[in-house]
Amino acid sequence: xxxxxxxxxxxxxxxxxxxxxxxxxxxxxxxxxxxxxxxxxxxxxxxxxxxxxxxxxxxxxxxxxxxxxxxxxxxxxxxxxxxxxxxxxxxxxxxxxxxxxxxxxxxxxxxxxxxxxxxxxxxxxxxxxxxxxxxxxxxxxxxxxxxxxxxxxxxxxxxxxxxxxxxxxxxxxxxxxxxxxxxxxxxxxxxxxxxxxxxxxxxxxxxxxxxxxxxxxxxxxxx
Amino acid sequence: xxxxxxxxxxxxxxxxxxxxxxxxxxxxxxxxxxxxxxxxxxxxxxxxxxxxxxxxxxxxxxxxxxxxxxxxxxxxxxxxxxxxxxxxxxxxxxxxxxxxxxxxxxxxxxxxxxxxxxxxxxxxxxxxxxxxxxxxxxxxxxxxxxxxxxxxxxxxxxxxxxxxxxxxxxxxxxxxxxxxxxxxxxxxxxxxxxxxxxxxxxxxxxxxxxxxxxxxxxxxxxxxxxxxxxxxxxxxxxxxxx
Numbered sequence: 086x087x088x089x090x091x092x093x094x095x096x097x098x099x100x101x102x103x104x105x106x107x108x109x110x111x112x113x114x115x116x117x118x119x120x121x122x123x124x125x126x127x128x129x130x131x132x133x134x135x136x137x138x139x140x141x142x143x144x145x146x147x148x149x150x151x152x153x154x155x156x157x158x159x160x161x162x163x164x165x166x167x168x169x170x171x172x173x174x175x176x177x178x179x180x181x182x183x184x185x186x187x188x189x190x191x192x193x194x195x196x197x198x199x200x201x202x203x204x205x206x207x208x209x210x211x212x213x214x215x216x217x218x219x220x221x222x223x224x225x226x227x228x229x230x231x232x233x234x235x236x237x238x239x240x241x242x243x244x245x246x247x248x249x250x251x252x253x254x255x256x257x258x259x260x261x262x263x264x265x266x267x268x269x270x271x272x273x274x275x276x277x278x279x280x281x282x283x284x285x286x287x288x289x290x291x292x293x294x295x296x297x298x299x300x301x302x303x304x305x306x307x308x
Numbered sequence: 309x310x311x312x313x314x315x316x317x318x319x320x321x322x323x324x325x326x327x328x329x330x331x332x333x334x335x336x337x338x339x340x341x342x343x344x345x346x347x348x349x350x351x352x353x354x355x356x357x358x359x360x361x362x363x364x365x366x367x368x369x370x371x372x373x374x375x376x377x378x379x380x381x382x383x384x385x386x387x388x389x390x391x392x393x394x395x396x397x398x399x400x401x402x403x404x405x406x407x408x409x410x411x412x413x414x415x416x417x418x419x420x421x422x423x424x425x426x427x428x429x430x431x432x433x434x435x436x437x438x439x440x441x442x443x444x445x446x447x448x449x450x451x452x453x454x455x456x457x458x459x460x461x462x463x464x465x466x467x468x469x470x471x472x473x474x475x476x477x478x479x480x481x482x483x484x485x486x487x488x489x490x491x492x493x494x495x496x497x498x499x500x501x502x503x504x505x506x507x508x509x510x511x512x513x514x515x516x517x518x519x520x521x522x523x524x525x526x527x528x529x530x531x532x533x534x535x536x537x538x539x540x541x542x543x544x545x546x547x548x549x550x
Binding site (some may be wrong): 132133134135136137148149151152153154158169170171173175176177179180199204209210211212213214215216217218222247250251252264 | 336337338339340369391392393394401402405407412414415416417418419420421422424426436437438439440441442443483485486487488489490491492493494521526538539540541
């Protein structure tokens with residue numbers, strides 16, 4: 086298969102679209118990497134569900150304050166201008182339309198904007214956290230993901246087959262191969278790796294990719 | 309006699325929690341978790357066989373073998389209402405859940421917070437966009453507002469709340485430490501009897517009214533635990549309770 090972007094490179098690309106002054110929530114795990122790649126000269130304010138606005142880098146090992154953690158329960162630090170609040174206020178920020186961007190991981194994304202990222206179906210212990218809240222309310226809900234599963238199956242589909250996190254909520258998908266918008270219930274290709282052909286990309290995608298305008302080369306620095 | 313909600317010991321603070329009680333336990337992971345109050349409840353159970361068959365409301369399912377995980381491990385919990393029962397080391401809950409020995413009500417985190425807030429605020433139901441069209445909204449009432457579908461959710465109240473705060477005065481006015489606030493102010497509101505462990509108890513007037521996060525009206529008992537244990541630290545030490 087054609088070379089693809091690393092997780093860090095996908096996170097870098099997603100970070101380039103975060104506007105100066107944006108209030109942003111990053112899902113736990115992979116999406117947390119987006120914070121590392123904020124463009125010079127822009128300041129984003131990061132929100133965590135457990136009640137902090139404007140948290141920063143993890144502290145040095147041994148310097149952790151366990152009353153200062155993020156939603157992934159990892160120790161964080163504060164930046165000047167940080168604020169604490171309780172959980173009901175935190176989710177008022179989420180559902181009330183006050184966040185500018187939420188960037189989440191995905192098991193599957195459908196062309197109608199449906200997202201599946203909380204359950205792989207039967208078996209194990211189900212856990213949802215704040216994912217179902219985050220997909221509603223942020224002005225822009227973006228997904229970062231591998232383009233296909235480890236088995237090579239498409240993660241971008243006409244309809245999700247796994248249990249849904251939210252209905253019609255995703256507006257942009259950053260994958261290891263392309264940047265794709267969701268508009269009018271369809272996947273619209275905006276950028277792709279120069280090395281991959283449109284046909285090859287389509288063959289790795291579980292729904293039709295519309296190409297209404299020019300497709301920009303997806304160029305990301307080595308990280 | 310001046311109002312004084314101070315209780316002398318942890319054992320006395322949790323003495324009223326009986327079999328079958330619903331108990332909101334504060335904290336998000338270890339931050340804000342009232343480890344000493346939970347351990348006092350376990351100690352009472354080990355000595356007397358009570359309380360058991362508890363319904364516990366917490367965001368998580370505990371970690372390791374201390375705090376909430378230890379409470380579950382003693383089989384004192386019949387049902388857990390939470391948003392995220394998976395984490396670094398939740399084997400205690402996981403094993404019991406997969407063996408069918410504990411009931412789970414899974415609630416999206418923001419819905420959990422708002423249900424607790426609503427319980428404390430006297431609002432029996434509300435509508436939220438969260439979970440619409442998903443398995444977690446199955447069977448729930450849906451209504452359209454301004455063209456968008458919303459799911460009806462019900463308030464959540466409890467017989468007791470046990471939470472950790474930083475500082476209290478003898479009226480029960482509370483301040484918290486950093487992000488250890490999380491669910492705790494909401495749980496204080498939603499329980500019939502709220503028990504708070506704090507590092508220090510000061511005289512009325514010694515907390516600036518501008519700084520009070522939980523007003524004392526929501527608190528029934530405060531107990532002093534000057535140097536509280538932290539779940540993350542205990543688990544790094546491999547601690548067990550008892």
